[in-house]
Amino acid sequence: MSITYIKKGIDVRQSDMVNNEAKRIVEEILNTVKFNGDKAIRDLSKKFDNWFPDSFKLDEDEILQLIEMVPSETIEAIKWAQSQVRRFAQIQRSSMHDIEIETIPGVVLGHKNIPVNTVGCYIPGGRYPILASAQMSILTAKVAGVKTVIACTPPEAKTGMPSPTTIAAMHFAGADEIYVLGGVQALASMAYGCVGMPPVDMIVGPGNQYVAEAKRQLFGKVGIDLLAGPTEVLIIADKTTDVEMVATDLLGQAEHGPNSAAILLTDCKELANAVEEEVQNQLKVLSTASVAGKAWKDYGEIILVDTLDEMVAMADKLANEHVQVNTANPDYFLENMTNYGALFLGNRTCVAYGDKVIGTNHTLPTEAAARYTGGLWVGKFLKTCTYQKVETDEASVELGQYCAKISEVEGFMGHKEQADLRIRRYKNK
Incomplete structure (x- = not known):
């Protein structure tokens, strides 16, 4: 392949140095929150955002007061954009079906698409109020059927206060709880259940390199959508x-x-x-x-x-x-x-x-x-979980014969006995 770089970006070694420093900083923050809980969240929010309210969670009156500050034409634009995202997400959801099929006589296999119960959505802010991220995560989660969506966004860098437009977008997207909390400390709070939040099952949303690194390090403790740095x-x-x-x-x-x-x-x-x-x-x-x-x-x-x-x-x-x-x-x-x-x-x-x-x-x-x-799409919020049923004695015996042989070859004698028990129980019954 003939390749000519008319302009070349930063050397990868310099980039790796930045990434390694981000890893160290994020690990330190996550450990602090893990062992010190609410106090750590408050200290970190004050340190990084100069934000230390009595409650990080906005109540209904606070949300409505902030929405009243948003011009009507902006509200209209938010709702129009959300209608486009909702429509496409609903079409995507309708393409995913639960299935059940009899694979051989008496054996029924299937899967169900089950929504995650509790999701934490991070809506970036700081430099810009990225209100569009609200519909991308919160609204999509709701279309998927997620029961509880916890949403976090940082205070604006310019004002030091919540962004009215972002809060409006989060509210209209369907967030169940809205917290004004930013950065790695927001993701840690959602994962560990701090400052009144329930611990979430999954964290989604874009962010800077620190947010992406936090998602990487929290994966396993919670699910994540993807590494969107x-x-x-x-x-x-x-x-x-x-x-x-x-x-x-x-x-x-x-x-x-x-x-x-x-x-x-x-x-x-x-x-x-x-x-x-x-x-x-x-x-x-x-x-x-x-x-x-x-x-x-x-x-x-x-x-x-x-x-x-x-x-x-x-x-x-x-x-x-x-x-x-x-x-x-x-x-x-x-x-x-x-x-x-x-x-x-x-x-x-x-x-x-x-x-x-x-x-x-x-x-x-x-x-x-x-x-x-x-x-990210509705499918990210769904667990495709399989199930099986054996509805006849004959099917259980047929499965048992093959299962017993394979288990014996592998040396799994407990597995073999599970199969042999059913052969004895159901053969010639």
């Missing part, structure tokens, strides 16, 4: 796409955070050479340039290859979270790519649509996890 975008473009659109869409994702990766993959040398200048021009007027510019400088890449097939192969190797395809035939990538969090096909759509309003879920796998998992 700092956002990534890969734009696959050819000569049919203009440089303004490419640069705009790269920076649109880079503004998430200073370690957000934005990559252009193209077979057009003219486009590859023009993007850097256009990015710099747009950064001069972009209000979030301080963040987007840092991300582009450290994590931005421009990759030039020769052919369409090389673009597919390179994209699958990268296995990025968001893959936006701006080519003459975007469906070629839909038909041939295998590793991606979500595809955005054609110039008329963009990652921002998926992040905010179109209806697909924006909690997606990062760090090449798209090689083995898709994004």
Whole structure:
């Protein structure tokens, strides 16, 4: 494969150093909460967010007061976006069926799709009030049938107070309890059951590298959806796409955070050479340039290859979270790519649509996890649990004969006796 890096991102060793430091910090926080409970949560919230209310949980009056602060047109936009997410989630849920089948005479096997009982949803905030995450996790969990959804979001960095728009989105999405609590301490509180929360069975939602690392370390204690760390975008473009659109869409994702990766993959040398200048021009007027510019400088890449097939192969190797395809035939990538969090096909759509309003879920796998998992959806909140019934004596004897033989070969004599007992009990009855 012919690959030319017109621009290269940060050295992987530097990235590993940052990740190792995050692991150490997160482990220390989780252990502090595990052994010190509510006191640790209060201390950590004060330290990191300067937030130490009498109660982290918002009562109904507080929620309604915050919602009253949100302009009506914003409420309308939230509800419209949530209706799109709900519709697609309901269609996904309807595609999943419980099954029961008689596999051989007298043997009935089946499975049920059972919702997780209690889920903790983390809604990022701080730098930006990412209210769209509410419908992606809370609403989707409710469509799946989750009984209790605990939702956490940090106070706004600018005001030091809860974000009215985020709280409104969490409420309309169907959260059963809303807590103003951020970062690793929020995930620890949900996992261990602190400050009035019940311990949850599962934690979902996107976040920064510390939130992703906390989910990694808590997995096993609780279930998680996936490791959704700092956002990534890969734009696959050819000569049919203009440089303004490419640069705009790269920076649109880079503004998430200073370690957000934005990559252009193209077979057009003219486009590859023009993007850097256009990015710099747009950064001069972009209000979030301080963040987007840092991300582009450290994590931005421009990759030039020769052919369409090389673009597919390179994209699958990268296995990025968001893959936006701006080519003459975007469906070629839909038909041939295998590793991606979500595809955005054609110039008329963009990652921002998926992040905010179109209806697909924006909690997606990062760090090449798209090689083995898709994004958050209703199925993540369901346990597909099997069951079996043996309804005739003859079927039990037939199963028993084969089970006894295999168990004896393996040396599992207790298993063999389970089978032999049923042969004696039901044969020639």
